[in-house]
Amino acid sequence: MKKLFAAIMALAMVLALAACGGSEKVTLKILDTEYAIEDYAICIAKENTDLLEKVNAALAELTADGTAQKIVDKYISGTAHDLTFQANAEGKEELVMATNAYFPPYEYYENDTIVGIDAEMAAAIADKLDMKLVIVDTEFGSIIGGVQTGKYDMGMAGMTVTEERLQSINFSTTYATGVQVVIVPEGSEIATVDDLLNPEKNYKVGVQQDTTGDIYMSSSYEDGGVGEDNVVRYKTGNEAVQALLTGKVSAVVIDQEPAKAYVATNNG
Numbered sequence: 001m002k003k004l005f006a007a008i009m010a011l012a013m014v015l016a017l018a019a020c021g022g023s024e025k026v027t028l029k030i031l032d033t034e035y036a037i038e039d040y041a042i043c044i045a046k047e048n049t050d051l052l053e054k055v056n057a058a059l060a061e062l063t064a065d066g067t068a069q070k071i072v073d074k075y076i077s078g079t080a081h082d083l084t085f086q087a088n089a090e091g092k093e094e095l096v097m098a099t100n101a102y103f104p105p106y107e108y109y110e111n112d113t114i115v116g117i118d119a120e121m122a123a124a125i126a127d128k129l130d131m132k133l134v135i136v137d138t139e140f141g142s143i144i145g146g147v148q149t150g151k152y153d154m155g156m157a158g159m160t161v162t163e164e165r166l167q168s169i170n171f172s173t174t175y176a177t178g179v180q181v182v183i184v185p186e187g188s189e190i191a192t193v194d195d196l197l198n199p200e201k202n203y204k205v206g207v208q209q210d211t212t213g214d215i216y217m218s219s220s221y222e223d224g225g226v227g228e229d230n231v232v233r234y235k236t237g238n239e240a241v242q243a244l245l246t247g248k249v250s251a252v253v254i255d256q257e258p259a260k261a262y263v264a265t266n267n268g
Contacts, residue, residue: 028183028245031181035253040174042171043172045150056172057128083120086132097118099157101135103116103237117176158176158255180253181256184251203250205251237252
């Protein structure tokens with residue numbers, strides 16, 4: 001898994017900056033207390049009910065035969081599996097999937113190829129649908145709009161099912177469960193989630209724009225966030241962690257698996 005995590009190229013620049021001028025390297029940690037638990041699913045346009053039914057049927061088959069779990073195990077626990085998808089996809093109708101490829105292990109670049117749980121799950125679904133998968137890397141906040149307008153057939157980006165999103169988009173059945181966690185520097189006075197949500201401190205929190213971390217943190221203290229004024233948004237999780245390393249924010253709220261990758265890469 002270290003080789004996979006090393007693919008987070010943007011963090012290499014952070015490490016270089018931390019070492020510049022002999023400054024002391026910042027070590028990161030994930031708080032022991034979880035912030036939120038959520039379900040991940042595939043977003044599909046409301047009018048595209050035919051695709052939704054087909055995707056749900058494919059997911060049911062992939063779950064029943066154990067393929068879905070093998071994909072997750074491959075990227076999270078490093079379990080070796082001989083999985084081959086899209087071997088004979090050339091010339092078939094395209095299934096266009098939008099993602100934001102900076103969210104390991106769900107999606108990230110390995111050289112010039114987007115890999116990860118979502119990429120491989122989408123490839124397995126495309127095989128079930130007898131289609132050729134095409135992955136488009138875009139900003140997270142533009143995925144739902146692109147699916148709504150038909151620019152993309154579906155979106156997979158560690159996307160949480162929320163009531164707000166369900167007003168404008170449909171979601172497939174759940175294919176993974178995510179946990180939102182808090183990253184802080186070692187030695188931080190933030191030791192628990194309750195510390196982070198202390199209104200007397202007004203901590204600045206970095207998030208990836210339009211993710212559930214952004215949604216949760218932007219709510220008031222009474223609703224479990226730190227409020228709009230204390231949220232600092234970044235286009236990618238990488239950029240949020242860079243801001244944490246350089247002291248621009250006091251914490252980052254993000255999914256647990258990407259958090260592990262960012263911390264491992266920085267501390268390695």
